[in-house]
Amino acid sequence: MHHLAPYQAGLWLAEYLNIRCQLCAVYRSTPQSKLSPTQSLLRPSLSDQHSSFTKIIEQFHQRFSSGLLCTSCHNSITWLPKPFEVDITAGRTLTIRAATYYDYPIRQAIRAFKHHEDMTKLPLLLHVLRQLPRPHGCHHDNSVIVAMPTTDERLIKRGFDPVSILAAHLSKHWDIPLWKGVKRIDNTVSQQGLTRAERLSNLDNAFTLSAPAAVKRLILFDDVATTGASLQALARTLSNDPSISSNNKYHLWAYALAHGSQS
Numbered sequence: 001m002h003h004l005a006p007y008q009a010g011l012w013l014a015e016y017l018n019i020r021c022q023l024c025a026v027y028r029s030t031p032q033s034k035l036s037p038t039q040s041l042l043r044p045s046l047s048d049q050h051s052s053f054t055k056i057i058e059q060f061h062q063r064f065s066s067g068l069l070c071t072s073c074h075n076s077i078t079w080l081p082k083p084f085e086v087d088i089t090a091g092r093t094l095t096i097r098a099a100t101y102y103d104y105p106i107r108q109a110i111r112a113f114k115h116h117e118d119m120t121k122l123p124l125l126l127h128v129l130r131q132l133p134r135p136h137g138c139h140h141d142n143s144v145i146v147a148m149p150t151t152d153e154r155l156i157k158r159g160f161d162p163v164s165i166l167a168a169h170l171s172k173h174w175d176i177p178l179w180k181g182v183k184r185i186d187n188t189v190s191q192q193g194l195t196r197a198e199r200l201s202n203l204d205n206a207f208t209l210s211a212p213a214a215v216k217r218l219i220l221f222d223d224v225a226t227t228g229a230s231l232q233a234l235a236r237t238l239s240n241d242p243s244i245s246s247n248n249k250y251h252l253w254a255y256a257l258a259h260g261s262q263s
């Protein structure tokens with residue numbers, strides 16, 4: 001239960017020891033608790049069963065956390081873009097919500113993290129990710145997070161899987177477990193630079209379910225959603241799975257760290 005997400009110790013160091021904002025490096029950073037009182041770092045489910053241990057942790061956090069960003073930088077990047085919808089099947093749509101836009105400075109941070117394994121960008125990305133409100137009615141007993149799977153080939157080439165790292169932190173923040181029942185089987189070309197039609201056909205049959213999920217609420221997660229084609233294809237695979245009877249379908253949510261424009 002009290003497992004650590006990847007690079008957790010480094011994140012704590014960044015949050016507790018750095019006095020300056022991670023983004024502008026000029027102003028003092030502000031503790032998360034003072035930036036947005038509704039979005040405590042503590043897992044929301046714990047507030048129901050507020051143990052004295054939890055209270056101590058909360059007090060410790062408020063007292064000693066210097067935060068990651070200054071108020072001004074926080075306000076400049078934590079837009080919640082308008083959710084957008086993609087079709088899954090006839091009459092069913094998937095709503096995709098992102099924590100911010102794929103623009104400066106998040107775009108540069110995501111690229112450095114993804115393509116150059118620059119872990120110094122991780123605190124900033126997670127700060128943004130934590131602004132995503134947990135989907136209503138979803139909790140650790142009835143939901144799982146499905147991180148956009150990568151192919152074995154890409155994993156070997158890259159050496160690490162950036163989406164799974166972000167998803168692990170979202171899992172910890174929301175207190176909703178990860179589920180790894182979907183595999184990516186395409187070893188085809190990258191999605192970058194393809195038209196929407198090319199992306200969709202490239203994504204046909206890209207995913208396969210290794211087992212049905214134990215719960216019915218699946219929260220799909222990807223790092224960047226531009227057209228939403230990858231999330232759409234993943235949602236299609238999950239909703240078309242023959243092992244699920246039609247009156248027992250999964251309820252699907254979709255989240256991304258950043259919503260990119262196509263330009």
Ligand SMILES: [Zn+2]
Nearest residue numbers: 021024070073
């Ligand atoms: Zn700043």
